[in-house]
Amino acid sequence: MSKMTGGGDAPRVPRRRQSVFDITEARRRGEEHLNKGPWTLAEDAKLMAYVSQHGEGNWNAVQMHSGLSRCGKSCRLRWANHLRPELKKSPLTEEEERRIIELHAQMGNKWAKMATQLPGRTDNEIKNYWNTRIKRMQRAGLPLYPSEVRQRVRSQENQNMGTLMSGDSQHSEISQDGIFNIPQLDFKNYDFSRAHAFAPSGLDIPDSSLFQQPVGPPYNDLIFFGNSAKHLRESDMFYNRLDNSSNYMIPANANYPAEPPLLSYPSNLPLDPNYLFCGDNLHGSHAALNGTFSSSAPIPEAMKPELPSLQYLETQQGSWDANASPLPSLESADTMFQSSPVEQYQSFAVTPASDGLLESVVYDTRLPRGSNNKDSLWNTTDECMVNVARTETEWDPNSPFGHSSASVHTVYTPVSISSVDDPHHMEHTRADHEMRQEAISQGPPHVGQSQETSSPIDTTRVHLTLAKAKKLPVR
């Protein structure tokens, strides 16, 4: 796997963190005498002795019975992650790595659940592995999931969508959790030791798949773009693909600079899945299909991409309609901004891929100024404004599907089923709106102008999340 895993056999000797306050500090501050930071061998011994005598659980009693100066939480964590005898201390095997990816594709950031499928492995271990993987892939501009996974997911999503649209809940893949179940993914043929092998495949989507899906399976092709040009350039294959495939990342009418545009994907970039759907009235889809890239403008709110499992956000019921045009008409750039101000957003975003799958997402493009083509946002501004249909969004760049139940429930405001005309909704979004207006006001003139026009359809954005109802926030 990586350079560090080789030494996994020799557990690192815990060292005291310099930043954690120690016992004396705690005393000085009059706080309870509870140790923090790395565990010592003596502490481990005490904890193990306690557990062997009293069993697991009742962790808050550990301090009392064993004399450990650790809070119950800390004890539980230490036991669960390090001292349990059944834990594997060896580095993750390739098979385990496969399994993790597979599981993540199925359940998103459900580390604990994933851990139950990987005997001897802890949620923390899996989480760390995944987070490292994300960074690595992002840096290299590679998709998180092997092409096999994406393809399978895509086909599965098509099936799911078909089922959804037909209203045949009996055959739906939706589980009781409100999450789509997808079949086991076969990683047998995937060579994890050669991650670059699938770099091109991440972009290797048949043209036919780009626009012919009535409803874009949200996010199958998750591609990370490094934060820096340096990183992006490291991926020659990716670059070549960029150059050669106008259907992809580059708008057909874009004027290319002498060198390919530099793309990056801010790690905190919020992306709106809505954006990715190919409904007629989804502005985002316009942008996507127009190949419009977004700017690297600062995002008004700090948002983090979260990770996913298979969930569908319904942006518009209509967009799921089979009659919905899979290919939004090409419109002028101005059209892209004609949505309710509430949902105007200075953008970032666009999805290259409009295969509807789109995780292929990218941002922070640097475009040539002074282009000739006025119809192209690319050419009218290098700080492209894209209407992002969102209220609050967290985008999950890690999943082939987009949002996890967690992300869905934490991210999407429950405007569900209500329109923005709803007073409550308006109230909720006012703050956002103000911030966004401020940001938008800095945009190109034509953008601000178009804000005044509100498209009715935009005001009825339904976020139908399939997350557990109990998870939905009550606001």
Add this chain to the structure above:
DNA sequence: AACTGGGACAACCGCCGTACA
């Protein structure tokens, strides 16, 4: 040799659900 960046890992924090008084 020093510096830097990335990876691995450990641990903490905050939130949430559940059990129980």
Add this chain to the structure above:
DNA sequence: CTGTACGGCGGTTGTCCCAGT
């Protein structure tokens, strides 16, 4: 029904080690 304690979970941060420059 309510408040509290506890445990679980996911996100984040801090530290160390190693390799490359």
